[in-house]
Amino acid sequence: MAIAIPIQSSTSGAEAAVRFHGVSKTYRLGDVPVEALKSVSFGIPPQRFSMILGPSGSGKSTLLNLIGCLDRPTAGVLEIGGEKIGAKSDDELSEFRARKIGFIFQNFNLIPVLSAYENVEYPLVLLGVRPTERKRRTLEILKSVGLVEHRNHRPNQLSGGQKQRVAIARALVKGPTLVLADEPTANLDSQTGAAIIDLMRQVQHEHGATFVFSTHDPQLISHAEEVFSIRDGELLEHRTAHS
């Protein structure tokens, strides 16, 4: 069902949710520069379920960290939702992430001292949402990931799959325009992993957010609407699945 599209053509379209203009990222290992991203230019279409596919060390995490405003490019310009993020201060970026971006991590990264409910509620507290509204939204999203009964459990009382579902709820509760997931299934068995991808897909449809998740597992291609293949810090191809 998927057809390959030449890279050049995929960079067109001003309505992209995320747009890279010659973005490079170079790390320094001592005196040795490591080029994790080599001047990539492309766009990620909005409100789609996109996948970044590449082997270990190809630059997936580097790419997602830049999209998530967790890191700054060494060169080039990055636009998210039409905003150039390069000029923003640290506090402005924090604010931007708090409002617009949801994160799902490989290691779940729940706050251990907070219950499932409190973990999900936390981003709303950060945004200053009123308590009644907070409660309504938190319970609603917990229901849609199927964890209302486990809402008072601490993370260490949950299974890996359950933790990741809490993390999905936490990423989505504030209604972000962009949700990023760096290898969300890497720490899960394949069955649970597939279930998590399905759940992500489902909530993406319900919320209409732009989803970007990364994986090294080519078997997950069938779940994605857009697939960006990268290798050695370069974009190999962009394929769009037409359902």
Place this chain on the structure above:
Amino acid sequence: MSTIKIAARNITRNVRRSVMTISAIAIGAMATLVFGAFVSEIFVQIETQNVVRSGHLAIYREGYFKYGSGNPAAYGIPHYETVLQLVKDDPVLKPLINVVTPTVNLFGIAGNFESDASKTFMGLGVIPKDYNRMHEWDEHQIRAQLREVDAPLNELDETHGFVGVGLGRILRLCGALKIADCPNTALPQDDANGAGPSVPAKRDFAGLKDSGEGSTQQSGQSHVPRLDLLAATSAGAPNVVNFYVDAAVAQGVKELDDAFVVMNFHLAQQLLYGRGEKKAVGIVLQLHRTEDIDAAKRRIEGLIQSKGLDLEVRELKELQPFYRQVIGMMSAIFSFISLVMVVIVLFTVVNTMSMSVMERTPEIGTLRAIGVRKLGITRQFVAEGLLLGLIGATIGLLLGFVLNYLINHSGLTWQPPGSASPVPLLVRENEIAPLAGIIWISLAIVAVIAAWLPARRGARLTIVDALGHV
């Protein structure tokens, strides 16, 4: 889900470490409070001991304080009754003053010639009624615990007074004054009527004293040992008076104990001024409250100036250098101990919070990714440090109050510097609430500073590094 609530939960995360940290802070708080209570007990004791004897302020002839004690006769205050009245009638001073009284300070030689003993003495001439009244002073309500430094002075007979224990011993009045620790028992010459030297004094006097209750007043007087006091008058002529020693009273400092004589004001005047004009050397003021010293001093200086008098005012600190020195020394020790405690608490909290920040680095990365600002991270860790500090300080202060109570009821004794015998080990339980408050707040501030250093380090980590840190 406030910052404090999250902080509280994080504290319970590593119970052992939190307990150790809280213990260190608590011990610091407790030690500081108990030592502070001990120091403030010493302060009020010394203050009381000095105030009952010397009052708070003394008015002298200009120059007496610096040059005059070598020649008190030359620096007398003429017409001292007028000055006395001026102070007594002042509407500002009136409510502040407990006692205002003239004194004579003098030097001379005290001789018990019947036993061939003599010694230079330092005399204080006071009005017995005022002197006894000054000894009632008890602003801090600790007189009951204090070792008695002075005996009440005979208000009826001008020739009676008392001496320091050391002076009594030197002048061989051991038996008569029931002085303990006299290796060579006293000779019996201290009887004014001159009993035979062959009669052992101890037995003689013990017998007389014990049966003294049955005898008349007059015969009682004859048992009181007599000294001859010799001094130079203002005119330079030698002058002698008879002096009857009612008691020997231990003075804290040996030099004083070996020389001190307290006598009636009029007897001292007679000794110092002979047939000349009777003056006073000082006018002593005892206030109701020590804290009024500055106000009273300023007022008296104003009076002196407006009347153009040739007088000066000196306060407690100047009159009793020992008082100032002890306070200075104890304050220095207390400051040092407090500083050590602060350093210990600082290092403990820095260490605990550093470990906490290190362990929770991925958590910091997560929170930053979710949108928490650097300041928010710092605030979270500082809240935890503050909470540790406050819990530790609160527990420590409560333990400190308990320990203070136990010390005061333990019957422990100690021997303070300058004291001849052990005294009860006491700490101040009243009036230390401000000290406790200061300790509480200081430890909170120290904990905040200590937590802030590692917290800031955590907040400044790059997000990607923090997230990648496993």
